[in-house]
Amino acid sequence: MSTESIYQKVVEQNQNEPEFHQAVLEVFESLSPVLDKHPEYRSAKILERVAEPERVILFRVPWVDDKGEIQVNKGYRIEMNSAIGPYKGGLRFHPTVNLSILKFLAFEQVFKNALTTLPMGGGKGGSNFDPKGKSDNEVMAFTQSFMTELCKHIGANTDIPAGDIGVGGREIGFMFGQYKRIRNEFVGVLTGKGAGWGGSLIRPQATGYGQVYFAEEMLKANGKSLKDKVCLVSGSGNVAQYATEKALDLGAKVITVSDSGGFILDEEGIDREKLAFIQEIKNVRRGRIKEYADKYPKAIYTAVDSSLDHNPLWDVKADVALPSATQNEINKQDAQNLVKNGVFVVSEGANMPTVPEGVNVFLDAKVLYGPGKAANAGGVAVSGLEMSQNSLRLSWTREEVDGRLLNIMKAIHKQAFDAAEAYGTPGNYVNGANIAGFLKVANAMLDMGCV
Numbered sequence: 001m002s003t004e005s006i007y008q009k010v011v012e013q014n015q016n017e018p019e020f021h022q023a024v025l026e027v028f029e030s031l032s033p034v035l036d037k038h039p040e041y042r043s044a045k046i047l048e049r050v051a052e053p054e055r056v057i058l059f060r061v062p063w064v065d066d067k068g069e070i071q072v073n074k075g076y077r078i079e080m081n082s083a084i085g086p087y088k089g090g091l092r093f094h095p096t097v098n099l100s101i102l103k104f105l106a107f108e109q110v111f112k113n114a115l116t117t118l119p120m121g122g123g124k125g126g127s128n129f130d131p132k133g134k135s136d137n138e139v140m141a142f143t144q145s146f147m148t149e150l151c152k153h154i155g156a157n158t159d160i161p162a163g164d165i166g167v168g169g170r171e172i173g174f175m176f177g178q179y180k181r182i183r184n185e186f187v188g189v190l191t192g193k194g195a196g197w198g199g200s201l202i203r204p205q206a207t208g209y210g211q212v213y214f215a216e217e218m219l220k221a222n223g224k225s226l227k228d229k230v231c232l233v234s235g236s237g238n239v240a241q242y243a244t245e246k247a248l249d250l251g252a253k254v255i256t257v258s259d260s261g262g263f264i265l266d267e268e269g270i271d272r273e274k275l276a277f278i279q280e281i282k283n284v285r286r287g288r289i290k291e292y293a294d295k296y297p298k299a300i301y302t303a304v305d306s307s308l309d310h311n312p313l314w315d316v317k318a319d320v321a322l323p324s325a326t327q328n329e330i331n332k333q334d335a336q337n338l339v340k341n342g343v344f345v346v347s348e349g350a351n352m353p354t355v356p357e358g359v360n361v362f363l364d365a366k367v368l369y370g371p372g373k374a375a376n377a378g379g380v381a382v383s384g385l386e387m388s389q390n391s392l393r394l395s396w397t398r399e400e401v402d403g404r405l406l407n408i409m410k411a412i413h414k415q416a417f418d419a420a421e422a423y424g425t426p427g428n429y430v431n432g433a434n435i436a437g438f439l440k441v442a443n444a445m446l447d448m449g450c451v
Contacts, residue, residue, distance in 0.1 A: 057150075198386075240325070
């Protein structure tokens with residue numbers, strides 16, 4: 001059966017799940033040469049099995065708000081594939097969370113985790129709960145109820161969730177406390193924990209740092225570097241903040257950040273003082289990025305205009321784009337604008353931030369394009385390092401973790417670069433990342449038989 005036929009079967013069996021369809025198609029389109037070279041993958045139905053979650057857990061989450069009223073949310077955990085290790089992947093708390101988005105994220109996570117060189121399978125989970133505007137007591141009430149059910153399905157050798165959008169240190173802390181309370185054990189069942197109780201240094205920074213390390217590796221493979229390059233960053237959360245910080249470390253100039261309300265353009269560049277202010281706005285006061293322009297009047301704030309067919313943030317002259325907000329934030333027009341304005345490097349910190357037509361624009365223009373499953377794997381890589389530290393009952397220094405992260409991102413780049421070349425599309429990191437991740441998972445599945 002062709003990859004197209006298998007994909008159509010996936011669509012038929014998973015109706016009304018467009019994000020999941022998009023993620024599966026993007027991987028399957030890279031794999032025809034692999035299946036031609038390895039007919040054993042076809043006969044073992046590896047594609048059919050890898051696109052079907054091993055387990056889907058759906059549950060209700062009742063909790064009581066500050067007014068004493070009962071609220072009910074949906075809770076999910078997608079345990080996608082455990083061929084190379086226990087399920088690993090984040091929890092997302094956001095009103096847009098649904099089965100399609102979590103299955104897409106879990107599917108991506110399988111191959112991303114395989115690329116890290118660490119023994120981790122892929123999973124994802126979350127809830128349609130929105131932590132924005134909720135008090136600490138309400139967040140605690142929700143997360144404790146959520147973990148009361150989730151704890152039945154996870155464990156340090158089974159499934160190790162982490163944070164994602166809407167799930168930071170506060171939420172991880174509340175959930176870990178509830179898990180420990182119910183299960184009566186102190187184990188590394190969640191990553192992203194506080195540094196004083198089992199967390200890893202560099203974990204909050206890891207996705208953004210890794211995203212920039214990957215951009216630097218793509219440039220180095222072409223005899224260039226990030227030094228003096230002008231960068232566009234979207235988002236202003238964890239990933240965007242630390243991508244900006246690492247870009248500054250490597251001598252680049254970041255001129256944009258954004259949130260759901262709009263974006264700021266600071267042609268003078270966001271220096272460390274300005275970055276500290278962004279972190280205060282977002283991490284401490286949980287405010288809006290518009291405040292940046294109030295403090296730094298030379299910066300220009302542009303509010304979101306839903307009537308536009310493009311995002312003006314991506315229509316600014318620059319060298320490098322670091323999308324760090326959410327899925328499908330770069331459409332075809334945005335991609336064309338980036339190329340028109342001189343961007344020749346795109347390294348994705350968000351998961352699947354570019355629509356397929358946009359990806360094709362980048363590939364056709366020979367842009368150095370690092371897809372999310374490779375470029376943003378630094379976060380889960382350091383989660384894997386946190387798991388290792390928990391198992392060993394020790395902590396590594398900041399420098400040691402950062403050094404290991406850099407080496408992992410170099411290894412991910414090499415795997416993607418080499419696989420793209422070996423299968424006839426040199427320089428195509430989309431194909432390279434998909435093929436390298438798939439091969440590791442597929443070979444493990446073959447070894448384990450029909451399970």
